[in-house]
Amino acid sequence: MPDVDRPRGWLLTVDGAPQSYVDLDDPECLEFEYVRRIAYALEAGSAPGEPVAAVHLGGGGMTVPRWLARARPGSRQEVVEADRRLAALVAEHLPLADPASVTVHTADARAWLATAVEASADAVVADVFGGARVPAHLTSVEFVRAARRVLRPDGCYVANVADAAPFAFLRSQLATVRAVFPAPAEI
Template identity: 45%
Template sequence: MARAHREPMPGRYPVTFGEVELLRDLDRQDGWMLSKDDVPQSYVDLQDPTYLEFDYVRLMADVIDLLPDGPLSCVHVGGGACTIPRYVSATRPGSRHLVVEPDGLLVNLVREQLDLRSVPKLKVIVKGGREGTAGLWDDCADLFVLDAFSGATMPVELATEQYMGDVARVLRPGGTLLVNIADGKGLAFARRVTATVRGAFRHVALLAEPGIMRGRRFGNLILAASREELPVDLLTRRAAGGLTQARCVHGDDLTRFLAGAAPIRDGDAVLSPVPPPAVFG
């Protein structure tokens, strides 16, 4: 008989790169938040992996739900509590997941406290994003999810032309890339990351809440990219009609959004934006 998973213990835990806090959701019996430096990193419901607390994760799920039916072969750079692998395993049984996460102690914490062993066909390798991606086979993934943050900032080395070229190598011709970006006023970083992704993938769409898309407040934007056409009409309707009520920008509108922004190359002096203190206050 399988051993029942023990109840998670809320509290602060040391990890390889600092300390994280595990918090129980008082509104959902099986909901748990993982935060680092008081910045929410992941949310999981241990009994209902289809419940997605964060708006930007729902946007990722909108894209995934519109991919062709059937199980997916997935690569996830940035592990956290593995919210998206749990979601895909629940909605697309038989999917396989390779998670690349540099913090080994965090992986152990999630495995022990948040029942990571219950996610089928999931493997974690403890490496940095570039090193982990470089070791993957060509044309091995249907879905590549880049959701890697150090605190509240995206590592710039995972937003360069060179790295996006490696991601394109790993994805199958019809595969889809999802990138989580955080940015604020002016969206200068988001524009450059979008230009970089557009250099590696012919079809790109950007999704975010209207206030974030206009650069009025700091928040998360999701890039979806593929060498083949994306279902942008369906995605536009789904994003606008969901709880998030997001915009989907693509085609000529995306070209105007870029406003001539240059792609990011290895060695460029680019700083990933830091959120104002009030964002998570």
Template identity: 50%
Template sequence: MGRKDRRAARRAEDVHEIGSGEAELLRDPDREGGWVLCVGGVPQSYVNLADPTFLEFEYMRLLADVIDNLGLEREPLDAVHIGGAGCTLPRYVAATRPGSRQVVLEPDAALVALVRERLPVKDVPGLRIRVTDGRAGIAALPDGADDLVVLDAFADARVPAELVTAEFTADVARVLRPGGVYLMNIADGFRLMWARRVAATVRSLFPHALLLADPGVLRGRRFGNLVVAASRAPLPVPELARLAAGGLARARLVEGGDLTDFIAGGAPIRDGQDVAAPVPPPQIFGRS
């Protein structure tokens, strides 16, 4: 088989049609059990089937740092994940907090079927996947049902605007227990106007909030991920600041007055407003 034929065979094997376009599974040649799941050419998840505690993406490590510092003991959590992809974070929580009960809300049925077949979740204890969108899935949950809600949902490389509005965030707050935490992975770049408005939205509903991101992203020098954490109860700021400064994923933590300055008058996002998350520059993922 010639090189061109081998490329065609690999494409036929690794590229799959899903509801939102095409998904591609790429094996990590340097790490056993490692897979990258791309949707529309954009890396969505890195899954290590051999070691679910291994987190390749820096933003995922920041999300995990927050989760690791919820409570003094690694007690089980009741968690909801808005956005499924490869279920990287649910696998991590199941491994690090045994006994946790988790549900993933993912609207793309074909993507769910692909993950179940190629990146199996049937052996992840306490994990269920519901084929539904984030708003409908959260609306169906009872009041005060969960310790953790994680938003890590992207469509066409951007966070759907309907998942960051004040109305949706209020529904998330309804689902959380008094000490529960809302975690968000968003992305922004130059001037960070989207991130400022998302932070303003969260601050309008939760008394305690913080941002974690690479210093270059926070300065608006490059496009990248920002992690938002919010709660009705105080967050573990000293521990997270220490990890951000010296951890594998170097980041800066912004909270309190610094977060107020970061928001700088950004208005909360409301249902019905014509807003859209920024799209990453094509060169980030090698697209043209």
């Protein structure tokens, strides 16, 4: 019989906006559609079953790092989360099953990329939000170039871009990515 006093998963909200859904018992439970799309892109962008060196810009509840650690054992992951309080809250209340496989940096994503080792990652996942928006300094060609510098030549760049009709922000971000990556795939 299930334990009815303990929730199956945890919904993390920041300023009222849902940010992450975490199931500590089943990291492969990807509740949000956008998280499933990130997972699909990471699967498509790397050899089946092989460990991945991933950089996650924006940590939230660390849903994607948890999933990647389960789906690709041996993966080496760097998580960059600017919100120190959020990182501390997640570490205390939603601990990682294998904290040794994930290094958490409390830093600004763009500043961290500037100091990251060149060609050190198989994947860079940009999933940074200030409330319900991507911070403006993380929407430029220079930011995407910094992410590309950290990627290996065959690496995968994935960005979560939230928008609504008429999709002006999405169109601008697609143009930004196309300026850096000649043939991006859209999922």
